[in-house]
Amino acid sequence: MCEPVSSTALVLGGLSAGSTALGAIGQHQSASAAARAQNEAAVGNYKYQLKVRENNWERERERYTAQKTQYQAQTQENQIAAQRAYASEQNRLNSIYQSASFSQQDQLVKLAQGSGVQAAAGRRGRSATRLDTDIVSQFGRNQAIMSESLLGAQFAARTRTDAVNRELVSANNQAYSDVAYAPEVGVAPPTPVMRSGPSGLSLAAGLMGAAVDGASTYKTFS
Secondary structure, X not given: OHHHHHHHHHHHHHHHHHHHHHHHHHHHHHHHHHHHHXXXXXXXXXXXXXXXXXXXXXXXXXXXXXXXXXXXXXXXXXXXXXXXXXXXXXXXXXXXXXXXXXXXXHHHHHHXXXXXXXXHOOOOHHHHHHHHHHHHHHHHHHHHHHHHHHHHHHHHHHHHHHHHHHHHHHXXXXXXXXXXXXXXXXXXXXXXXXXXXXXXXXXXXXXXXXXXXXXXXXXXXX
């Protein structure tokens, strides 16, 4: 009567041990697969971030190259515009000088004519002297007015030229602001941290636990 009971206990113990061992192996394999999948995903995401960083860096360099070309073109245009303004201002001043020269010649002619009229009229004495003085005084006043006008024209021209210089500097500074800072490559993404799968010791421990469970089951039914 004892033999069948012992056989049953042996079978039950083996089934218990096998079931526990299969569970331990299954858990080990599942954990290993999960760790491997997570590591592959982390590496894939890391490579993707590196590619995005590289593409962004390439776009920034292309954009900066285009901005430098635009900056050079803009500063050339600014210089051309300033040169035109300088030339226009100089032409304006030259025209004023020319007009003043013609006016001075006209005044000299009138001065000579006035003196000649006095001489032709045969004026003598204090009356003639007073008339000559009046003509010369008027000529002097006209010369003073012309000189003051020329000084004013020179000052106005210098003021407008200084304004052109300031506009040129401001426009160039504005254009330079787009290329003042060269782009820098972005910060590299952190390297992925690999997840460690279950160790062989854990599997061995699980198998040992299965053996213990089998022995315990055998002992219970024997």
